[in-house]
Amino acid sequence: MKNKVYLCTTIILIISLVCACSKKSDNRVKNIYSDDEIIDKYNISNDYDLKNAEKDGFVIYQVDGKIINNIKIKEFYENTTSNKEDILTIIRYTIEGDPLITQYNYKEGKFIVYEDNTRDKNDEGKIIMREIKNIELETEDGQYSIVEKY
Numbered sequence: 048m049k050n051k052v053y054l055c056t057t058i059i060l061i062i063s064l065v066c067a068c069s070k071k072s073d074n075r076v077k078n079i080y081s082d083d084e085i086i087d088k089y090n091i092s093n094d095y096d097l098k099n100a101e102k103d104g105f106v107i108y109q110v111d112g113k114i115i116n117n118i119k120i121k122e123f124y125e126n127t128t129s130n131k132e133d134i135l136t137i138i139r140y141t142i143e144g145d146p147l148i149t150q151y152n153y154k155e156g157k158f159i160v161y162e163d164n165t166r167d168k169n170d171e172g173k174i175i176m177r178e179i180k181n182i183e184l185e186t187e188d189g190q191y192s193i194v195e196k197y
Contacts, residue, residue, distance in 0.1 A: 100138050100146070108139040120191040124184040127153040135193075141167055151182070151193065158182060160195070 097115075100107050107115040123135035135151040148163040158179045164170045181196040 096144075097140065106135065106137040108137065110140060110142055114190055117191050120193060121184060123151065123153070124182065124191070124193070127158070127182065130156065141169070143168065145169070158195075 097107060097109070101115050104116060104119065106117060106119050109115065119135060120137075123133050126133040132154045134153075137149045137151075139147045139149070141147065145167040147167055148161075150161045150163070152159045152161070158181065160177050160179055162175045162177075165172045165174060179195045179197055183194040183196060185192045185194055
């Protein structure tokens, strides 16, 4: 009888330890970027303004429809079609002025897209990563845009 109690106690202890040590999932946003792809290396804060974004060379979609540094989209497309690694960061500002960031990473023949709305006060604050097969370049009224292919 003592052996059964000892065995049951040992099994319960082992199960408790395994459960306590197992990874728990939480709903907090985690940094999913690798060191060389991390958007925050540019120190994009919640109040990152248009002047700094333009100075840092990001593509900026303004609320009024104007696109700043739009040529960077064409350069990114040309680099990827030549199989050169490249990163394109696009910032869209909400009406309230919060930056929404999309970053295209082309590395080793793969496109990884990160959508970061963690700085938007009116959104869920998530970073979403997805892989796409390819991109196409569209031109309209002298403005370039990327069309994602899945």
